[in-house]
Amino acid sequence: MPTVFIPAQLRGLTSGQAQVEVAATTVAEAIAQLDEQFPGIRARLCQGENLIPGLQVSVDDRFTRQGLSARLQAASEVHFLPVIGGG
Structure with a gap:
């Protein structure tokens, strides 16, 4: 099952769990x-x-522009990360 890594600022909602397995085929x-x-x-x-502005999703170590429709595989790893800008 895909594993979702929970950002530190949201772990209060997950009773401190840093990662959760889900039976899902999309984000x-x-x-x-x-x-x-x-x-x-x-x-x-x-x-x-859509994802909230300023948040990006990484599936299997690759940022995706597909957002919530990004496909997941059985062993996928999903990370939610803030968008970093600069120049």
């Missing part, structure tokens, strides 16, 4: 399952049908 399904287990986590990750 959207993973977030929905997380929200079932840990109510309120979706509101901290999403705005409507």
Whole structure:
């Protein structure tokens, strides 16, 4: 099952769990399952049908522009990271 790594600032919602396995095939399904287990986590990750501004998702060590529709494999690792700008 894919593993979602929980950002430190959201671990209060997961009773301190740093990672959670989910039976999901997309990032959207993973977030929905997380929200079932840990109510309120979706509101901290999403705005409507998109990730909140300033947040990016990495699947298997690659940032994806597909957002919530990004596909997951059985052994995928999902990370939510702040967007870093600069020049």
